[in-house]
Amino acid sequence: MAKSNEPIVWSLFSAGGVLTALTVPALIVLLGFAMPLGWITPSFEHVDGLVGHWLTKLFVVALVSLGLFHWAHRFRFTLVDIGLKSLDTLIAVVCYGGAIVGTGVAIYVVWL
Amino acid sequence: MSKPYTPPMPRNWWNKNSAYRLFMLRELSSVFVALFVLELLCFVSQVGQGEAAMDRFITSLENPIYLIYHVVVLAFALLHSITWFNLTPKVMVIRRGEERVPDVLVAGSNYVACLAVSLLLWWIVRG
Amino acid sequence: MPDEKITLEILRYHPETDEKPSFQTFEVPYHEDWVVLDAINWIKEHVDGTLTYRWSCRMGVCGSCGMMVNGTPRLTCAVFLNEFHPEPIKVEPLAYFPIERDLVTVMDSFMEKLQSVKPWLIRNEGEEKPLEEGEYLQSPAELASFKQFSMCINCMLCYAACPVTGLESEFVGPAAIALGMRYNRDSRDQGREQRQEVIASHDAIWNCTFVGECSVVCPKNVDPAGAIQQAKVESTIDWYTSLLPWTKK
Numbered sequence: 001m002a003k004s005n006e007p008i009v010w011s012l013f014s015a016g017g018v019l020t021a022l023t024v025p026a027l028i029v030l031l032g033f034a035m036p037l038g039w040i041t042p043s044f045e046h047v048d049g050l051v052g053h054w055l056t057k058l059f060v061v062a063l064v065s066l067g068l069f070h071w072a073h074r075f076r077f078t079l080v081d082i083g084l085k086s087l088d089t090l091i092a093v094v095c096y097g098g099a100i101v102g103t104g105v106a107i108y109v110v111w112l
Numbered sequence: 113m114s115k116p117y118t119p120p121m122p123r124n125w126w127n128k129n130s131a132y133r134l135f136m137l138r139e140l141s142s143v144f145v146a147l148f149v150l151e152l153l154c155f156v157s158q159v160g161q162g163e164a165a166m167d168r169f170i171t172s173l174e175n176p177i178y179l180i181y182h183v184v185v186l187a188f189a190l191l192h193s194i195t196w197f198n199l200t201p202k203v204m205v206i207r208r209g210e211e212r213v214p215d216v217l218v219a220g221s222n223y224v225a226c227l228a229v230s231l232l233l234w235w236i237v238r239g
Numbered sequence: 240m241p242d243e244k245i246t247l248e249i250l251r252y253h254p255e256t257d258e259k260p261s262f263q264t265f266e267v268p269y270h271e272d273w274v275v276l277d278a279i280n281w282i283k284e285h286v287d288g289t290l291t292y293r294w295s296c297r298m299g300v301c302g303s304c305g306m307m308v309n310g311t312p313r314l315t316c317a318v319f320l321n322e323f324h325p326e327p328i329k330v331e332p333l334a335y336f337p338i339e340r341d342l343v344t345v346m347d348s349f350m351e352k353l354q355s356v357k358p359w360l361i362r363n364e365g366e367e368k369p370l371e372e373g374e375y376l377q378s379p380a381e382l383a384s385f386k387q388f389s390m391c392i393n394c395m396l397c398y399a400a401c402p403v404t405g406l407e408s409e410f411v412g413p414a415a416i417a418l419g420m421r422y423n424r425d426s427r428d429q430g431r432e433q434r435q436e437v438i439a440s441h442d443a444i445w446n447c448t449f450v451g452e453c454s455v456v457c458p459k460n461v462d463p464a465g466a467i468q469q470a471k472v473e474s475t476i477d478w479y480t481s482l483l484p485w486t487k488k
Contacts, residue, residue, distance in 0.1 A: 007478035026230035032182030042239030071146035
Protein backbone atom coordinates (compact mmCIF):
# COMPACT_ATOMS: atom_id res chain seq x y z
CA MET A 1 0.00 0.00 0.00
CA ALA A 2 3.03 2.21 0.29
CA LYS A 3 2.32 4.32 -2.76
CA SER A 4 5.31 6.50 -2.23
CA ASN A 5 8.21 6.27 0.17
CA GLU A 6 8.23 9.99 0.81
CA PRO A 7 6.59 9.46 4.24
CA ILE A 8 9.83 8.10 5.69
CA VAL A 9 11.92 11.09 4.73
CA TRP A 10 9.09 13.49 5.46
CA SER A 11 8.64 12.16 8.99
CA LEU A 12 12.40 12.47 9.58
CA PHE A 13 12.25 16.00 8.17
CA SER A 14 9.34 16.87 10.47
CA ALA A 15 10.89 15.35 13.57
CA GLY A 16 14.10 17.21 12.81
CA GLY A 17 12.19 20.42 12.31
CA VAL A 18 10.44 20.17 15.65
CA LEU A 19 13.52 19.15 17.63
CA THR A 20 15.76 21.82 16.12
CA ALA A 21 13.08 24.52 16.39
CA LEU A 22 12.71 23.84 20.11
CA THR A 23 16.35 23.40 21.11
CA VAL A 24 18.78 24.98 18.64
CA PRO A 25 18.30 28.68 19.47
CA ALA A 26 19.10 28.11 23.15
CA LEU A 27 22.03 25.86 22.27
CA ILE A 28 23.49 28.51 19.96
CA VAL A 29 23.25 31.07 22.75
CA LEU A 30 24.92 28.66 25.16
CA LEU A 31 27.77 27.49 22.93
CA GLY A 32 28.24 30.58 20.79
CA PHE A 33 27.88 33.31 23.39
CA ALA A 34 27.33 32.23 26.99
CA MET A 35 30.40 30.04 27.29
CA PRO A 36 32.92 32.04 25.20
CA LEU A 37 31.85 35.34 26.75
CA GLY A 38 31.75 33.99 30.28
CA TRP A 39 28.05 34.53 30.96
CA ILE A 40 28.16 31.02 32.43
CA THR A 41 31.27 29.26 33.70
CA PRO A 42 30.53 25.55 34.16
CA SER A 43 33.47 23.54 35.39
CA PHE A 44 35.01 20.93 33.11
CA GLU A 45 33.85 18.23 35.52
CA HIS A 46 30.28 19.44 35.13
CA VAL A 47 30.41 19.58 31.33
CA ASP A 48 32.24 16.28 31.08
CA GLY A 49 29.72 14.62 33.38
CA LEU A 50 26.91 16.13 31.36
CA VAL A 51 28.32 14.97 28.03
CA GLY A 52 28.99 11.49 29.41
CA HIS A 53 25.41 10.98 30.57
CA TRP A 54 23.47 8.52 28.39
CA LEU A 55 20.55 10.95 28.06
CA THR A 56 22.86 13.60 26.66
CA LYS A 57 24.39 11.10 24.25
CA LEU A 58 20.93 10.11 23.09
CA PHE A 59 19.91 13.74 22.68
CA VAL A 60 23.08 14.63 20.75
CA VAL A 61 22.67 11.69 18.35
CA ALA A 62 18.98 12.52 17.86
CA LEU A 63 19.67 16.22 17.32
CA VAL A 64 22.51 15.65 14.86
CA SER A 65 20.72 12.91 12.97
CA LEU A 66 17.31 14.54 12.76
CA GLY A 67 18.81 17.98 12.19
CA LEU A 68 20.76 16.61 9.22
CA PHE A 69 17.74 14.79 7.80
CA HIS A 70 15.72 17.98 8.15
CA TRP A 71 18.41 19.83 6.19
CA ALA A 72 18.74 17.01 3.64
CA HIS A 73 15.06 16.99 2.72
CA ARG A 74 14.68 20.75 2.63
CA PHE A 75 17.92 21.35 0.74
CA ARG A 76 17.11 18.67 -1.79
CA PHE A 77 13.77 20.31 -2.66
CA THR A 78 15.41 23.75 -2.71
CA LEU A 79 17.98 22.61 -5.27
CA VAL A 80 15.27 20.96 -7.37
CA ASP A 81 13.15 24.12 -7.18
CA ILE A 82 15.95 26.38 -8.40
CA GLY A 83 16.26 24.33 -11.52
CA LEU A 84 18.32 21.22 -10.79
CA LYS A 85 15.40 18.82 -11.17
CA SER A 86 17.31 16.64 -13.62
CA LEU A 87 19.87 15.91 -10.91
CA ASP A 88 17.23 14.97 -8.33
CA THR A 89 18.43 11.40 -7.81
CA LEU A 90 22.05 12.49 -7.37
CA ILE A 91 20.99 15.30 -5.02
CA ALA A 92 18.86 12.91 -2.97
CA VAL A 93 21.74 10.45 -2.63
CA VAL A 94 24.18 13.18 -1.56
CA CYS A 95 21.75 14.82 0.89
CA TYR A 96 20.19 11.78 2.55
CA GLY A 97 23.50 9.97 2.29
CA GLY A 98 25.17 12.87 4.05
CA ALA A 99 22.57 12.70 6.80
CA ILE A 100 23.15 8.97 7.22
CA VAL A 101 26.91 9.49 7.38
CA GLY A 102 26.44 12.30 9.90
CA THR A 103 24.30 10.04 12.03
CA GLY A 104 27.05 7.43 11.98
CA VAL A 105 29.67 9.99 12.97
CA ALA A 106 27.49 11.20 15.85
CA ILE A 107 27.03 7.69 17.17
CA TYR A 108 30.77 7.11 16.89
CA VAL A 109 31.63 10.33 18.72
CA VAL A 110 29.31 9.70 21.66
CA TRP A 111 30.44 6.09 21.90
CA LEU A 112 33.93 7.22 22.82
CA MET B 113 -6.74 29.18 -34.44
CA SER B 114 -5.40 28.29 -31.04
CA LYS B 115 -1.73 28.91 -30.35
CA PRO B 116 -1.39 29.20 -26.58
CA TYR B 117 1.67 30.99 -25.27
CA THR B 118 3.40 29.39 -22.29
CA PRO B 119 5.43 31.97 -20.34
CA PRO B 120 8.80 30.49 -19.36
CA MET B 121 9.44 29.92 -15.65
CA PRO B 122 12.27 32.31 -14.74
CA ARG B 123 15.33 30.82 -13.01
CA ASN B 124 15.08 33.49 -10.35
CA TRP B 125 11.36 32.94 -9.68
CA TRP B 126 12.13 32.90 -5.96
CA ASN B 127 13.28 36.52 -6.09
CA LYS B 128 10.14 37.86 -7.73
CA ASN B 129 8.29 38.88 -4.58
CA SER B 130 8.91 39.19 -0.85
CA ALA B 131 6.89 36.09 0.04
CA TYR B 132 9.00 33.90 -2.22
CA ARG B 133 12.20 35.51 -0.92
CA LEU B 134 11.23 34.83 2.67
CA PHE B 135 10.37 31.26 1.69
CA MET B 136 13.84 30.77 0.20
CA LEU B 137 15.51 32.21 3.32
CA ARG B 138 13.40 29.89 5.44
CA GLU B 139 14.53 26.90 3.41
CA LEU B 140 18.16 27.99 3.61
CA SER B 141 17.91 28.26 7.39
CA SER B 142 18.18 24.47 7.41
CA VAL B 143 21.79 24.81 6.20
CA PHE B 144 22.77 26.90 9.20
CA VAL B 145 20.89 24.63 11.58
CA ALA B 146 22.75 21.65 10.12
CA LEU B 147 26.09 23.45 10.43
CA PHE B 148 25.35 24.19 14.07
CA VAL B 149 24.42 20.64 15.06
CA LEU B 150 27.71 19.54 13.52
CA GLU B 151 29.51 22.25 15.50
CA LEU B 152 27.83 20.96 18.65
CA LEU B 153 29.06 17.49 17.78
CA CYS B 154 32.61 18.85 17.46
CA PHE B 155 32.27 20.43 20.88
CA VAL B 156 31.10 17.13 22.39
CA SER B 157 34.03 15.35 20.79
CA GLN B 158 36.49 17.96 22.14
CA VAL B 159 35.05 17.58 25.64
CA GLY B 160 35.76 13.88 25.25
CA GLN B 161 39.42 14.72 24.62
CA GLY B 162 39.83 16.45 27.95
CA GLU B 163 39.77 19.84 29.65
CA ALA B 164 42.51 21.39 27.52
CA ALA B 165 40.71 20.47 24.30
CA MET B 166 37.43 21.87 25.54
CA ASP B 167 39.07 25.11 26.69
CA ARG B 168 40.81 25.52 23.35
CA PHE B 169 37.47 25.10 21.56
CA ILE B 170 35.67 27.63 23.74
CA THR B 171 38.53 30.13 23.58
CA SER B 172 38.56 29.99 19.79
CA LEU B 173 34.88 30.91 19.81
CA GLU B 174 35.74 34.23 21.48
CA ASN B 175 37.09 35.42 18.14
CA PRO B 176 34.83 38.21 16.79
CA ILE B 177 34.55 36.33 13.49
CA TYR B 178 32.87 33.45 15.30
CA LEU B 179 30.71 35.79 17.33
CA ILE B 180 29.42 37.41 14.15
CA TYR B 181 29.01 33.95 12.58
CA HIS B 182 26.94 32.84 15.55
CA VAL B 183 24.76 35.94 15.29
CA VAL B 184 24.01 34.92 11.69
CA VAL B 185 23.40 31.30 12.69
CA LEU B 186 21.13 32.38 15.54
CA ALA B 187 19.15 34.65 13.21
CA PHE B 188 18.53 31.76 10.81
CA ALA B 189 17.73 29.38 13.68
CA LEU B 190 15.15 31.84 14.99
CA LEU B 191 13.73 32.22 11.46
CA HIS B 192 13.32 28.45 11.36
CA SER B 193 11.75 28.25 14.82
CA ILE B 194 9.36 31.16 14.32
CA THR B 195 8.18 30.07 10.86
CA TRP B 196 7.86 26.46 12.05
CA PHE B 197 5.78 27.35 15.15
CA ASN B 198 3.58 29.74 13.18
CA LEU B 199 2.79 27.07 10.60
CA THR B 200 1.92 24.38 13.15
CA PRO B 201 -1.78 25.41 13.41
CA LYS B 202 -2.19 24.59 9.71
CA VAL B 203 -0.69 21.15 10.10
CA MET B 204 -2.33 20.16 13.36
CA VAL B 205 -5.98 21.06 13.60
CA ILE B 206 -7.49 20.22 16.97
CA ARG B 207 -11.25 20.18 17.15
CA ARG B 208 -13.65 19.76 19.99
CA GLY B 209 -17.01 19.17 18.31
CA GLU B 210 -17.58 22.07 15.96
CA GLU B 211 -15.06 24.35 17.63
CA ARG B 212 -11.48 24.52 16.49
CA VAL B 213 -8.70 25.37 18.94
CA PRO B 214 -7.64 28.92 17.92
CA ASP B 215 -4.50 29.08 15.80
CA VAL B 216 -2.86 31.48 18.21
CA LEU B 217 -3.11 28.90 21.00
CA VAL B 218 -1.61 26.13 18.88
CA ALA B 219 1.27 28.33 17.76
CA GLY B 220 1.58 29.90 21.20
CA SER B 221 1.96 26.57 22.95
CA ASN B 222 4.99 25.90 20.74
CA TYR B 223 6.59 29.17 21.80
CA VAL B 224 5.91 28.34 25.45
CA ALA B 225 7.44 24.89 24.98
CA CYS B 226 10.49 26.45 23.32
CA LEU B 227 10.93 28.88 26.18
CA ALA B 228 10.58 26.11 28.75
CA VAL B 229 13.07 23.88 26.93
CA SER B 230 15.50 26.77 26.54
CA LEU B 231 15.36 27.60 30.23
CA LEU B 232 15.84 23.94 31.08
CA LEU B 233 18.89 23.69 28.81
CA TRP B 234 20.36 26.84 30.34
CA TRP B 235 19.81 25.48 33.84
CA ILE B 236 21.34 22.10 32.98
CA VAL B 237 24.43 23.49 31.29
CA ARG B 238 25.37 26.35 33.59
CA GLY B 239 26.52 24.02 36.36
CA MET C 240 -13.36 64.61 -9.46
CA PRO C 241 -15.02 63.76 -12.76
CA ASP C 242 -11.89 64.01 -14.89
CA GLU C 243 -9.59 61.86 -12.81
CA LYS C 244 -7.96 59.02 -14.63
CA ILE C 245 -6.03 55.90 -13.78
CA THR C 246 -3.64 53.96 -15.98
CA LEU C 247 -4.04 50.25 -16.64
CA GLU C 248 -1.22 48.28 -18.29
CA ILE C 249 -2.80 45.16 -19.69
CA LEU C 250 -1.03 42.18 -21.20
CA ARG C 251 -2.33 41.50 -24.70
CA TYR C 252 -1.83 38.40 -26.81
CA HIS C 253 -3.32 37.72 -30.22
CA PRO C 254 -2.38 34.18 -31.27
CA GLU C 255 -3.14 35.00 -34.93
CA THR C 256 -0.52 37.71 -35.15
CA ASP C 257 1.71 37.75 -32.07
CA GLU C 258 4.73 35.61 -31.29
CA LYS C 259 4.49 36.57 -27.65
CA PRO C 260 2.42 38.80 -25.37
CA SER C 261 3.07 42.52 -24.85
CA PHE C 262 1.64 45.26 -22.65
CA GLN C 263 -0.84 47.87 -23.84
CA THR C 264 -1.57 51.00 -21.82
CA PHE C 265 -5.08 52.38 -21.29
CA GLU C 266 -6.27 55.56 -19.55
CA VAL C 267 -9.48 54.78 -17.72
CA PRO C 268 -11.84 57.10 -15.81
CA TYR C 269 -11.23 56.80 -12.09
CA HIS C 270 -14.16 56.23 -9.74
CA GLU C 271 -13.84 55.65 -5.98
CA ASP C 272 -16.22 52.70 -6.09
CA TRP C 273 -14.88 50.99 -9.20
CA VAL C 274 -13.06 47.70 -9.12
CA VAL C 275 -10.46 46.55 -11.65
CA LEU C 276 -13.13 44.52 -13.46
CA ASP C 277 -15.20 47.71 -13.94
CA ALA C 278 -12.16 49.37 -15.52
CA ILE C 279 -11.56 46.40 -17.84
CA ASN C 280 -15.25 46.36 -18.84
CA TRP C 281 -15.06 50.11 -19.57
CA ILE C 282 -12.04 49.52 -21.85
CA LYS C 283 -13.87 46.79 -23.74
CA GLU C 284 -16.96 48.97 -24.12
CA HIS C 285 -15.29 52.27 -25.06
CA VAL C 286 -11.78 51.64 -26.32
CA ASP C 287 -11.04 48.15 -27.59
CA GLY C 288 -13.78 45.60 -28.08
CA THR C 289 -11.24 42.89 -28.79
CA LEU C 290 -10.00 42.81 -25.19
CA THR C 291 -10.72 39.24 -24.10
CA TYR C 292 -11.19 38.07 -20.53
CA ARG C 293 -13.38 35.91 -18.30
CA TRP C 294 -15.86 37.24 -15.78
CA SER C 295 -19.38 36.50 -14.57
CA CYS C 296 -20.92 37.22 -11.18
CA ARG C 297 -18.79 40.30 -10.36
CA MET C 298 -19.31 39.57 -6.69
CA GLY C 299 -16.63 37.07 -5.74
CA VAL C 300 -18.52 33.79 -5.88
CA CYS C 301 -18.05 32.43 -9.38
CA GLY C 302 -14.28 32.36 -9.52
CA SER C 303 -14.11 33.50 -13.18
CA CYS C 304 -12.31 36.84 -13.03
CA GLY C 305 -8.98 35.84 -11.50
CA MET C 306 -5.99 37.76 -12.90
CA MET C 307 -2.55 38.97 -11.79
CA VAL C 308 -2.97 42.51 -10.45
CA ASN C 309 0.45 44.10 -9.92
CA GLY C 310 1.95 40.66 -9.74
CA THR C 311 -0.46 39.14 -7.22
CA PRO C 312 -3.32 36.78 -8.14
CA ARG C 313 -6.59 38.55 -7.28
CA LEU C 314 -10.27 38.37 -8.16
CA THR C 315 -10.58 41.54 -10.26
CA CYS C 316 -14.16 42.04 -9.08
CA ALA C 317 -12.82 42.42 -5.56
CA VAL C 318 -9.88 44.77 -6.11
CA PHE C 319 -10.76 48.46 -5.87
CA LEU C 320 -8.99 51.00 -8.09
CA ASN C 321 -8.49 53.18 -5.02
CA GLU C 322 -6.14 50.54 -3.60
CA PHE C 323 -3.56 51.74 -6.16
CA HIS C 324 -4.71 55.15 -7.43
CA PRO C 325 -2.93 57.28 -8.58
CA GLU C 326 -0.31 54.61 -9.38
CA PRO C 327 -0.81 52.56 -12.58
CA ILE C 328 -2.18 49.02 -12.35
CA LYS C 329 -0.62 46.12 -14.21
CA VAL C 330 -3.07 43.40 -15.22
CA GLU C 331 -1.93 40.04 -16.57
CA PRO C 332 -3.48 36.58 -16.96
CA LEU C 333 -3.09 34.16 -14.04
CA ALA C 334 0.51 32.99 -13.74
CA TYR C 335 1.74 29.47 -14.53
CA PHE C 336 -1.02 28.77 -17.07
CA PRO C 337 -0.65 28.90 -20.86
CA ILE C 338 -2.24 32.05 -22.31
CA GLU C 339 -5.02 31.48 -24.85
CA ARG C 340 -5.64 35.14 -25.72
CA ASP C 341 -5.17 38.40 -23.78
CA LEU C 342 -6.25 37.67 -20.20
CA VAL C 343 -7.73 34.23 -20.89
CA THR C 344 -5.72 31.23 -19.73
CA VAL C 345 -5.91 27.61 -20.85
CA MET C 346 -7.52 25.90 -17.87
CA ASP C 347 -7.60 22.34 -19.23
CA SER C 348 -4.82 21.08 -16.97
CA PHE C 349 -6.69 22.26 -13.89
CA MET C 350 -9.91 20.56 -15.03
CA GLU C 351 -8.03 17.28 -15.50
CA LYS C 352 -6.31 17.54 -12.14
CA LEU C 353 -9.58 18.34 -10.40
CA GLN C 354 -11.28 15.37 -12.01
CA SER C 355 -8.40 13.09 -11.03
CA VAL C 356 -9.14 13.46 -7.31
CA LYS C 357 -12.75 12.28 -7.86
CA PRO C 358 -14.42 15.27 -6.21
CA TRP C 359 -17.75 13.56 -5.50
CA LEU C 360 -19.16 11.34 -2.80
CA ILE C 361 -18.12 7.74 -3.30
CA ARG C 362 -19.96 4.86 -1.66
CA ASN C 363 -18.74 1.28 -1.54
CA GLU C 364 -20.44 -1.29 -3.73
CA GLY C 365 -23.78 -2.19 -2.15
CA GLU C 366 -23.55 0.45 0.55
CA GLU C 367 -25.62 3.12 -1.13
CA LYS C 368 -28.58 3.92 1.12
CA PRO C 369 -31.90 3.35 -0.67
CA LEU C 370 -34.04 6.45 -1.00
CA GLU C 371 -36.73 5.19 1.39
CA GLU C 372 -34.19 5.10 4.22
CA GLY C 373 -33.81 8.84 4.02
CA GLU C 374 -30.76 11.06 3.85
CA TYR C 375 -27.31 10.47 5.35
CA LEU C 376 -27.31 12.24 8.70
CA GLN C 377 -24.33 14.39 9.58
CA SER C 378 -23.63 16.17 12.84
CA PRO C 379 -22.41 19.79 12.96
CA ALA C 380 -19.04 18.46 14.13
CA GLU C 381 -18.81 16.13 11.13
CA LEU C 382 -19.64 19.02 8.84
CA ALA C 383 -17.05 21.22 10.53
CA SER C 384 -14.29 18.75 9.72
CA PHE C 385 -14.51 19.41 5.98
CA LYS C 386 -16.55 22.58 5.54
CA GLN C 387 -13.61 24.94 5.09
CA PHE C 388 -12.28 22.90 2.17
CA SER C 389 -15.71 22.89 0.50
CA MET C 390 -15.69 26.69 0.11
CA CYS C 391 -13.45 26.53 -2.99
CA ILE C 392 -14.81 28.40 -6.02
CA ASN C 393 -12.20 26.98 -8.41
CA CYS C 394 -10.82 30.43 -9.15
CA MET C 395 -7.26 29.08 -9.47
CA LEU C 396 -5.63 32.02 -7.70
CA CYS C 397 -3.85 29.40 -5.58
CA TYR C 398 -2.28 27.83 -8.67
CA ALA C 399 -1.11 31.25 -9.81
CA ALA C 400 0.51 31.83 -6.41
CA CYS C 401 2.25 28.47 -6.17
CA PRO C 402 5.75 28.27 -7.69
CA VAL C 403 5.54 24.47 -7.82
CA THR C 404 2.74 24.69 -10.42
CA GLY C 405 5.12 26.72 -12.52
CA LEU C 406 8.01 24.31 -11.98
CA GLU C 407 6.18 20.98 -12.22
CA SER C 408 3.49 20.77 -14.87
CA GLU C 409 2.15 17.53 -13.35
CA PHE C 410 1.64 19.00 -9.89
CA VAL C 411 -1.97 18.29 -8.94
CA GLY C 412 -2.08 21.59 -7.08
CA PRO C 413 -3.66 23.27 -4.05
CA ALA C 414 -7.34 23.49 -5.02
CA ALA C 415 -7.61 19.95 -6.36
CA ILE C 416 -5.94 18.46 -3.30
CA ALA C 417 -8.05 20.58 -0.93
CA LEU C 418 -11.18 19.39 -2.73
CA GLY C 419 -9.99 15.78 -2.56
CA MET C 420 -9.54 16.26 1.19
CA ARG C 421 -13.02 17.79 1.40
CA TYR C 422 -14.45 14.48 0.25
CA ASN C 423 -12.01 12.33 2.21
CA ARG C 424 -13.11 14.09 5.38
CA ASP C 425 -16.84 13.91 4.60
CA SER C 426 -18.45 11.32 6.88
CA ARG C 427 -20.77 10.26 4.06
CA ASP C 428 -17.85 9.37 1.80
CA GLN C 429 -16.09 6.00 1.52
CA GLY C 430 -13.72 6.84 -1.31
CA ARG C 431 -10.51 7.83 0.47
CA GLU C 432 -8.66 4.72 -0.70
CA GLN C 433 -9.45 5.55 -4.33
CA ARG C 434 -8.28 9.13 -3.99
CA GLN C 435 -5.01 8.23 -2.29
CA GLU C 436 -3.58 6.92 -5.57
CA VAL C 437 -3.58 10.52 -6.74
CA ILE C 438 -3.37 12.52 -3.52
CA ALA C 439 -0.61 10.55 -1.78
CA SER C 440 1.58 10.54 -4.88
CA HIS C 441 4.74 12.35 -5.93
CA ASP C 442 2.69 14.54 -8.26
CA ALA C 443 0.46 15.72 -5.46
CA ILE C 444 1.17 16.27 -1.77
CA TRP C 445 4.81 15.20 -1.93
CA ASN C 446 5.61 17.91 -4.46
CA CYS C 447 4.44 20.63 -2.10
CA THR C 448 7.15 22.51 -0.21
CA PHE C 449 4.68 24.50 1.91
CA VAL C 450 5.45 27.89 0.47
CA GLY C 451 1.99 28.73 1.78
CA GLU C 452 1.15 31.45 -0.74
CA CYS C 453 -1.86 29.48 -1.98
CA SER C 454 -3.63 30.01 1.33
CA VAL C 455 -2.59 33.66 1.47
CA VAL C 456 -4.26 34.51 -1.87
CA CYS C 457 -7.36 32.32 -1.50
CA PRO C 458 -10.41 34.62 -1.51
CA LYS C 459 -12.52 32.06 0.33
CA ASN C 460 -10.17 31.07 3.18
CA VAL C 461 -10.07 27.47 2.03
CA ASP C 462 -6.50 27.10 3.34
CA PRO C 463 -5.31 24.59 0.72
CA ALA C 464 -1.83 24.68 2.25
CA GLY C 465 -3.29 23.38 5.48
CA ALA C 466 -5.23 20.71 3.58
CA ILE C 467 -2.04 19.50 1.93
CA GLN C 468 0.02 19.39 5.13
CA GLN C 469 -2.79 17.55 6.91
CA ALA C 470 -2.86 15.11 3.99
CA LYS C 471 0.89 14.58 4.44
CA VAL C 472 0.38 13.77 8.12
CA GLU C 473 -2.46 11.36 7.31
CA SER C 474 -0.51 9.65 4.55
CA THR C 475 2.53 9.31 6.80
CA ILE C 476 0.45 7.74 9.55
CA ASP C 477 -1.05 5.40 6.91
CA TRP C 478 2.39 4.48 5.72
CA TYR C 479 3.68 3.62 9.19
CA THR C 480 0.54 1.74 10.25
CA SER C 481 0.70 -0.31 7.05
CA LEU C 482 4.03 -1.61 8.31
CA LEU C 483 2.39 -3.07 11.39
CA PRO C 484 1.72 -6.76 10.82
CA TRP C 485 -1.81 -6.72 12.14
CA THR C 486 -3.23 -3.98 9.92
CA LYS C 487 -5.01 -4.79 6.69
CA LYS C 488 -2.93 -4.11 3.60
